[in-house]
Each structure stands twice: as structure tokens, then as C-alpha cells.
Amino acid sequence: MSMAVTDELERAREHFDAGEWGAALRTWESIDQGRLSADDLEDLAVAAYLVGRDSTAAEALQRAFQTCIDDADTLGAARRACWIAMIMSMAGQPAVGQGWASRAERLLDEFDEDVEERGYLEMNHVYAHLAVGELDEATESARRVADAGRRFANPDLFAAGISAEGRIILERGNVREGLALFDEAMVSVTAGEVSAVFAGMVYCTMIEGCQDVSDFGRAAAWTAALSQWCDRQPGLVPYRGQCAVHRGQICALHGAFSDAITEFDDALRRYRETSSPAAGFALALRGDIYRLTGEPDSAEDSYEQAAEFGYEPQPGLALLWLSRGRRDAALGAIRRLLVESQQPVERSRILPAAIEILIAAGELEQARESARELDHIACGFSCVALQAMAAYAAGAVELSDGDPAGALPYLRKARQLWIDLDCPYETARAQVLIGRGLRALSDTRSADATLAAAHRTFVDLGAKPAADEVAGLLTPEGFPAGLTDREVEVLRLVATGRSNGQIAAELVLSEKTVSRHLTNIFTKLDVNTRSAATAYAYEHGLM
Template structure:
């Protein structure tokens, strides 16, 4: 937060009023006299120092520009930014820049140019932002000594490299930003540099090292050494990084801290949208779906109050994911569409929706495209679990197995529990489809334990379904039924209607797919495990002739001509 001028630097008074003060008389306040201006400016500066943003903004806005100094304009800009008044922020920064030039304060003018570049870039006005960067660099050409302002412009240049996909250049520049901050004892620049180093290190796949750098940056913020805008940027960026690598434990800690930070500043608009998105993500993880949808809708509203943001697309995508789990497919499709309109990818969630709506070909095509396009480890780790789900359902088991192994590899490399749990579920899913019961059982149990540590009831229930299916393949029907029944109770409690229905079918308590009878379902399950007719007869205590008749009926109802095709149907419809 820029220091404001002391009260000794309050505006000069007209000559006759100065003389009155010298004689010990106060000038009249009628018509907004000079003493009123002095008092108002003093109150405005005090409100700013107390971080009472609404009061400071109103007080500074009400004063005539002729009474404000460059630092007052900078304070007005910061309060406007934090209150979501972006246009007012830009205008105040432009006035600050001109005031600094008028006072021959080149470095102050560079600072104002930096803030303009950052604010305009965040608002999507990249060309104008670049213009202010160029002006700041031009002003520094006349400064011979090394100054911290060079570090600030380097920070913006580093973000420019990231935006242009020049990650090697960004990775080389970020440590220099941190060094500028340390050398000049500037907490804002130091913390921003560490935060950028951390994000770029994570992006390179060195997740543990990157998270340590983010933790170090957050220490500066939590110690109260970083100014408000930089604090908000670092808070939101660190939480986002944790979400991207599925480090939900750390994400929960930082989201809680961010929520407290936002709540401590009444009237704050900036950063509250992203805070709400991350709270919504955690609510979904913990199974509070109605609360999650409400929080995500509020997030979109907060982004709108702040003048809009491409990040609103993420709020809609997360809302779509929550609605899809609850079976509200039309609403989920609308949410994915809104996400795409704001520039946020609608995949892989939309592919899972298409699969649920009986469009396997569309789902498979979309997943293959996404898998080919997304190559960096962070973003790839986010979509592999859904890709395996789709490919297993459409029977592309070799590709599914390969992606499941990749997901497990990311889980080991990143060291994040949720990613490891997702990898175990993916492996179990592939193993079930291959009728590899023992491997499926071990992986599904491992996944369930990991998800339970994260208090993720939906994911635990999904693992229990695979445990039940594996036990059924192993011939332990009673234990299988118990696992499936527990999963169904969990899905019902969460309001996850599609998953509840699928388990109901597995338990034989609903109309079976293909119109099969309960006995035909039993026969089909054993066919899918590779049992011969004599083996099925022995298992079900039937004659071989009866088994053959059941099998003939199954083929007719499913319109298939071979045991292999019947087994494929069984796996596709979770009969096994």
C-alpha cells in the first residue's frame, strides 16, 4: 500500500486563510472552506490507513482534484480497485502519473505506469497495458542507478512471457524479480516474485518444490507485510495452484485464510469472486452440492460486480460439474455452455455429460481430442480421471489403461493425495472391465481410503461400487451386496441420483438393462467373467439345458450373437 503524505503535507491554504491561522483563528467552513478541506483530507487518509475502503473511497472521491497529491490519487486508485470500480481506478492512476511527472518524480511516475499496466492487463486491455509498460521503461532510460522500479516492470514482463506461452523466459525472469525485492527490502515484490517462481516451478512438473515456494510467499502475506492488492493476487493464485494439482488439504487451508482476509475488509469486491469459486469447489468435494451451487452462483455475481472477468467461466464450469453429479443434465449443459462463452474449457465435464446422456461416440471423440491437446503435466493431470471414465465405458481399454498409468504417475510425482486416489480409482475401473478382480479390489480399497482422508463422500462411494463389483467377480456375493448397498445409501444422501440408480441396477432392485430378468442377470454376470455353461450351471445349481435356454434368451433380448458381445454389454451397463 503506497504511503500517504503526512498531515504536514496537507494542501497550501490561500494567503488570507493562512494569515488567519497564524493569528490563531480558524477559517470559516462555509462553502467547503479550506479548513473543511484539510479535515476531509485528514479523515480520508486515516480511513485509508485503517483499510476502511468504502469510507476512504468516498472521502477521496468527494475532494476536488486540486487538493490531492500524487499519493492521494494512488490511494484513491487502490480503494477503487478493491471496491470493484475499475474505471475509477484507471482514471485515478492516470492522475497520479501526471501528478508525479508534474513534481519531477520520475520513479513515482514509473510506479503509476506499472499499476496502470497491471490493471489494464487484468481487464483484458493488453494493448493499452503494453503501452503503459513501454512508457515506464522509457522513463527509466533516464535513470542511471539500479532501482526497485526496474523489478516491478520485470514482474509485468514475466507475466507477459507467461501469457505468450514463453515459459522458459518466464522461469528465467521470475527469480530476478524475487532478487530485486530482497535487495531493496520490498515485501510486495519479494512475495510476488516467490509466488511466480512457485507457479512456474509447478507448471514444469516439480510440484513439491513449487508448493514450498508458494508457502514461502504466503508467509509474507500472513505476516501482514504485503499490501492489499498484492495480498489478494497471491492468495487467489496460491489457492488456484493447489486446486490445479489436486492438493485439496493445502487448498482448504489457504481458502479459509483467504475467506477471513476478505471478511476483514467490509465492502471488498476484488478477489471475493475467486474466493467464492474455491469455496464452491471444496463444498462439492465434501458433498455439499446445494451449498456449492449457491456459492458458485454468488461467485459469478461477484465477478460481475467487479466489472467482469474471464474467471467467471470457471464458476460456471464448476457449477456444471455439480449439476451433472446431481442428474440435472439440462442445467449442467447450460452451465458448460456459459463456461465456454467466457473462454473456459467445457471439457472434460461435457464429455462425461454426453456419456451420461447416451452419446458415447461424442464423448469418446471429445476425450481423444483433449488428451492429444493437453500435454503440460498440471492441466493433463486434471483431465485424465474423466478420460479414463469415458474410455472404460466405451470399451477402449488399452487407451484407458495407459491413461490410468499416467494418472498414477502424476499422483506419485506430485505427492497429492487426491491425485493418488484418482489414479487408484482409474486403475480399479480398468481392472474391473478386464475382469481382473484381485487387482481391482486392491486399487479400489486404496482409493477409498485416500478419498476418506479428504472427506470426499461421493468419491468414496464410487470406490465402494468398484469394491462391490470386484467382490462379485470373486464370488463373494454377500460382501459385494453389502458394499453396493452402502454406496447406494451414500449416493442417496448426497442427492447423486444417476449414481444411485446405477447401483440400484447392480443390486437387481430396479428394471435391469435390456429387459433381462434377475436370473438372466446372474447368468450374464458369470458369462462376463468367462465361465462356461457347465461352470455356470454348477454355480447357480441349474441344469446345463436351463443355462443354455437363459443364454439364448439373453442373446435375443440384447440382440447379440456371441458370449463376447454379451460380456461387453454387461460391462458397459455395470451388470458385473
């Protein structure tokens, strides 16, 4: 090999070791490929993958595979076949990936002894099992990956194995054990022991898992770490899209809606560069923000695009339908989701929206059952945001069922938890219900102050629909004795001679709720009978 070629190879390796993936790739590509060893071709492939050139990565690995076959290096060939399988699977070509995994398995069948390459093969088995919903088998494969990493002192396999196991365990509802495995995997990653491809995989696996169970504290901390990790590697492509999505989620959580849209748009641009199916998720998240900021057409467009990528944009789309008056469509969708979703993590993502829709549809008993289930899940997960959602849901049900005194402790708990998490939009939502509860208890001055604070927050955040709703609550309605809209509805029906059962049917409420409203009406009007309440309604022009 000439001195010039040797110098170029050294330069390429130096760029590679420094994480300068684009420079390393350009240098390797300037050399006659026939002069590159299997190891150099593998590193070339890694650099190509990390700058978003998946086809170049696959071609380089295939040349490395053939070089190993020609040199009778069976283990080396199996290792490269495993790499091709992983890259193809991550690039959205699982059938091609499985073909290469089968080739690697055939090569490894020649060896009776324990070899490191079986760990890489098991990583492909994890993907294959997950693709068909075989969670038990995927868990066992992930454990074998981690075990191989321990036996062969391979940080890549160890971190990838325990993070995959943690994600599967977490999705099945054992959140504490799953998060503990995540934390263990991240020790190796943050120590710089794990290579770039596997480090990116572990980061994204862990952050997505934390988002799924509403552990926003961990998600925010590791999103910041992922951003810094990406910034240290010029030219890195594959994980920047995910990083932008995660940053957008954190921005949305803290009420920075315009920044969240910017991040999601950045992620979509990067996903188009790599043809990533994850674009559907980013589009659905963008739709959620447009829904909150009062841009329903843009929200619907984003949700439709998400569906075109194969991602179901629920429950956000059902909430959009509800806001547009399509209550039956929203109710049908949410009931279908509740039937289809059986795992606790899945249900924790759906139940908050389901309870909101069920309350709006007057299905208070099912809403109450769903709120109890959400509280049970939140206690098991021990994630603060989920506990705040459960408290808010319980308060909303009690308030809608005519029990403001019973609702307020739940709502105050929810407000405080959201304050602690620095989530202004959710804090203001809790304040709105607190204000409504205070008004129902005739504490009008406190109610108005609470509602006004919520209105200011919504205006500052640009959450127009919520701001408009609160503005309506703050506008004097002219109802005497502090009667609420719902109480006036009930009183008018009482005055027409309808029974509690007839009122319940007409307003889509339970009879118990109607009875509670009637008790509150009697208290506010200082009357004891339906006839006296009827007389009051006519005397004060409420009919």
C-alpha cells in the first residue's frame, strides 16, 4: 500500500475517532475501495449511516461481508451481516434486515462455543419479535444481548440490551423496574463508553419511554443531554430528528407553543431527508399544538398527514372533533381506543382525553370509572405528571356530577403538581375548574380572581380557545343568586314540571347529578320546594 494511501487511511481514522463523520466518510471515499480492510469498510459504513446515507452504509457493509467471506473470516462475516440487518431494520426495511439476520444465523451455526457476535444477532431478534408483538420473546432476546455485553465487556451490547429490556418492561406496566434499567444503561452512555450508533439508539429509546409514562422530569433531563451529544458531532443526521421532536415536547409542556412548532417542523425537515416513518408522530404532536392555539384547520391537516404516514393521531383528533361540535364522532373514537388499548402505558396516554370527552357527552359513570383507573395507574407508575392528570380527572368528574366541594381538593392537588412541574397551560386548566367550583359554592369573588388568573395565562400562552372559554365565564351572565349555567338549565326544566328522571334524560345526566344540582339550587335560592323554586324562576325572568 502506498504512503499516500496509508496517510489518507490514518486521516480517515482520526476523523472517525473524533466523531467527524462527514470528514471521515469523504476521506475514505477518496481511496480505492479495494484497498480498504473489512474494519475500514465497517467504519466507513458507520460514518455513512450517521450522516444519513443508509444505502452507502449498506453497500460498504456488504463489501466488508464479502471481504470476510473471501478471507474465510466467518465470525467477521456474521458480524457484518448483523450490522446490515440492524441498519436495514432501522431504515424501515425489516424484510431485508431479516434476510441478513438469517444469513448471520446460518454462519454462526458453525460455532458451538459462545461468541460475541451472537449478541448482535440477538439485537436483531429483539426487533423481529417486537414487530409481531411477541413481547415475552423480545424481552428474553434483550436480556441475552445484555448478557453478551457483560460477558465480552462490550458496552454497546450491554447498553442496548438493558435499554431495550427496560422499554419493553415499562410498556407492560412495570414502570419502576423499566426506569431503573434506563438509568443503568445511561451510565455507560454518558461515560462515553458506547459507540455513536448505539448511544443514539439508547438515548431515543429511553426518552420515548419516559414520555410514554409522563415522566417529564427524566425526559427533559435526557433530552438536554441528547441535544448536547448531537451538537458535539458535526454532520450527525439520524438522531437529530428525534432530538428535535423531544425538544418540541418539552417546549409544549412548558407552554412555549411557538417554539414547539419550530422544533416539530425542524424534525419533519430532517425526517424527509432520511424518509423516516417517525414523521407521523411529529405531525400528530404538531396537530396537538395547533389545536390548543386555536388553529383547527391546521390541526386537522397535521393529523391527516400523520395518518398518511401510518400513525394514528389519537386521542388528539378526537379532542379536535369535540371542540368542533362533533361529540358523537369523538365519543365513538375514544370508546374504540379504550377497547383496543389494554396495556397500562397505552391506557395512561388515552384516559385523560377519554375522561374529558366522556364528561362532555354526559357519560359520567364511565368517566368516573376511567378516572379511578387513571388514578390506579398513576399510583403504580409514581410519575408526578400522571398523578396530576389523575387528580384533575377526578375533580372534573365530581364537579360535573354536581359536587363542587368534593371536586376542589382534587383540583387543588392537580394545580400544585402542575405548578411544581412548571406546566402553565395545565396549571391554568386546573384553575378554571377551581374557579367554577368556587362559583358553584357561591364564593364569587374568589372564583373571579382564580378565573382571571387562568385567563391571563391562556392569553400569554396564545391558547385562544381556552382563553375565550374563560372570558365567557368571566362575563356577567345576569343570573341571580350565583346560579350557574347548568343550574339555570335544571331550574327551567323543574319549572316546566319535569321530574328528575326526565331532566336527566334531556340533559344527558345521571339522576344523582340532577339531584345534586337541585340541592345546590335550593340552597342558593333559600327555598325548600320545587314549587318555590319555580316561583323564583318566573319572578326573576329566568324562563
